[in-house]
Amino acid sequence: MNVLEENRGEIIKSIKKKKKEILIIFESGQKLALSPSTFTDFRLFEGKMLSKEEFLKLLSSINKEEYLEYALSLLSRENYPSNVIYEKLLNKGVDSLVANQIIDKLTKDGLLNDELYAKTYAKDVAELRLYGKNKILFNLHAKGLSNEIISSLSFPRDKELLKAISYAKILDKRLAKTPKNKKISKALLCLRERGFDLDVAKEAVDKALSFLNEEENNLSLESDFNEAKAKYERKYKGYKLSQMIISSLLRKGYDYEDIIGKVRGCSDED
Incomplete structure (x- = not known):
């Protein structure tokens, strides 16, 4: 990309519309592919001269759109909280100001919702993976969810117990030939590591484990x-x-x- 000289502008030579983008060709030979929204925002037309400042704003807008597309591609594959998307943008080389602008836009458009993410993770993901309350809270903190959102989550004991029993049944098969005392201690340790409170883990062990005759x-x-x-x-x-x-x-x-x-x-x- 040519560096603009001081006080020199760029004149639009031609504009070509394509299926998904609009190609702007400048007299200097430089070409820029714009989205329809960016093209409309900058009110571009053939023969228009862009000042250095206008040209740099146009470049910044194009870069921002590319990074926005990157964030959208991430969200199309998996649900993420805003902090994870923010970190991924920074790792991509995005300026923190631009990254925050992208996060704000995605949040405003309803594509990022940390509160919904936390509730979905605490219910659907945790039930699928049989995570207990403490592991869920730890993971959500690690993902950068706010304390306000995390503290709003509820974990009814009966549902925690059902998950714990389901996981204990898996352990029962895995430890089928293990002597009673070792089996109980191993199962309790595994349940605690899975994030269940001690009283829930003990009750799950009592209800789910079987032992050698x-x-x-x-x-x-x-x-x-x-x-x-x-x-x-x-x-x-x-x-x-x-x-x-x-x-x-x-x-x-x-x-x-x-x-x-x-x-x-x-x-x-x-």
Whole structure:
């Protein structure tokens, strides 16, 4: 692009209308493609001379339209809050003033609505992904939603519990062969990381988890006991060996009394 000399203007040589844009050709040879709205706003016609200031305003308007199209393309693929669009514009090299103008326009046109975004995320997205209240609030803060909007959201306990139970059922299948104590602790940890309050997580665990029956538990304990014994008896003997085996089985989530009974039974056999 040629730099305008001081006090020199640009004269429009010809105007060509195309399907989606209007091509302006200047006597200097420079060409600019304008949207119909920009063309109308600047009241351009063949033979008109644009001052340096007018020409730079026209260029600025074209750049702003390009960035607006970029923002619209983002919103056409996914719903975003205003702060995320603002950051994406800055990363694209857009001046902060122009970025704010674009955000204001999109908000005025109803294409950006942070309050609606927050409500949609808290309800639809969270239900689809089975997020609890605390994870939702954290994510919305991270996306730059205002405290006023976030504090307006409500999270009825009954709905939180339904989501927690649904996620606990997934964990129940994932941890199917895990001993009871370990299964409960893992499930509680996963539910808490998913954003559920402790009381909701505990109730979901009570309602959704199933556990090995006595025969299955004994078979699993036998297998893990033999594995731990084979691992530690190469290095330890007697009391120390028993302690290492007990620690290993406790970490796997077996009941302490069941472990002690197994260890003592093995010692009696030896």
